Amino acid sequence: AVGVVWCCGAALLYALYRWVIPTAVQYHGGLALIWHDVIVERMLDTLTQSTRPQRLLNAVQKNATRGDPRSVVKAIDDFCRHKEWAMNVGDEKGCILDSVVSEINPAAVLELGTYCGYSTVRIARLLPPHAKLITLEFNPDFAAIARQVIAWAGLEEKVQLVEGASGDWIPKMKEQFGITTFDLVFLDHWKDRYLPDTKLMEECGLLRKGSVLLADNVICPGTPDYLEYIRSSPRYESRYFKSHLEYTKVEDGLEKSVFKG
Numbered sequence: 001a002v003g004v005v006w007c008c009g010a011a012l013l014y015a016l017y018r019w020v021i022p023t024a025v026q027y028h029g030g031l032a033l034i035w036h037d038v039i040v041e042r043m044l045d046t047l048t049q050s051t052r053p054q055r056l057l058n059a060v061q062k063n064a065t066r067g068d069p070r071s072v073v074k075a076i077d078d079f080c081r082h083k084e085w086a087m088n089v090g091d092e093k094g095c096i097l098d099s100v101v102s103e104i105n106p107a108a109v110l111e112l113g114t115y116c117g118y119s120t121v122r123i124a125r126l127l128p129p130h131a132k133l134i135t136l137e138f139n140p141d142f143a144a145i146a147r148q149v150i151a152w153a154g155l156e157e158k159v160q161l162v163e164g165a166s167g168d169w170i171p172k173m174k175e176q177f178g179i180t181t182f183d184l185v186f187l188d189h190w191k192d193r194y195l196p197d198t199k200l201m202e203e204c205g206l207l208r209k210g211s212v213l214l215a216d217n218v219i220c221p222g223t224p225d226y227l228e229y230i231r232s233s234p235r236y237e238s239r240y241f242k243s244h245l246e247y248t249k250v251e252d253g254l255e256k257s258v259f260k261g
Contacts, residue, residue, distance in 0.1 A: 090246025
């Protein structure tokens with residue numbers, strides 16, 4: 001009898017963990033982030049003695065073809081939809097990102113917030129020959145994983161991954177990398193840095209007339225101060241692309257803002 005009770009209890013817990021709670025938090029941004037990004041991540045880190053980025057890299061090495069960026073993107077999306085959620089831009093918003101990159105056809109791109117390299121691969125695979133993507137990551141553990149993901153996709157030649165704080169690196173961009181201005185900037189780092197870093201890029205002359213800022217997670221977790229600035233400033237023409245928080249049904253979106261000089 002004890003065994004039956006134990007089995008039923010274990011089955012119930014598994015059902016709660018695997019289906020019931022993930023389904024329940026699908027439509028609530030705050031709960032989804034707490035469940036996936038705090039509770040599940042810590043639990044799996046403890047159980048597996050690894051980190052989520054390491055598990056994501058393992059999924060890439062196991063399921064993606066070396067040198068094939070599309071298969072790397074697909075392997076990460078499959079991992080995040082069916083195994084373990086992660087804070088990438090995701091497949092749905094990723095298609096919007098792809099269309100913006102293809103439309104601009106940029107020669108110089110800045111990505112703020114590399115995480116595990118998912119969006120870096122999405123962007124770099126669409127860049128024209130000789131284009132350069134500089135991606136900034138503050139967390140050295142994330143950067144170490146991202147380097148391996150980018151290398152697995154065969155895109156090391158197009159990507160320069162820089163470790164450190166955006167506020168420290170943005171003023172050094174011209175001097176360190178010979179960048180005049182960026183054609184595209186993808187903001188996907190700490191949400192409270194979107195606005196100060198945008199103002200810093202303006203001050204440092206890294207934006208030209210026609211430069212595009214594309215900002216992720218503007219609704220969830222949200223960047224209200226950035227949105228207020230970018231939408232009210234006469235220096236930008238801004239448009240919102242409605243979508244969903246990665247791998248959920250929670251509303252989120254991308255804000256595309258063209259710098260008018």
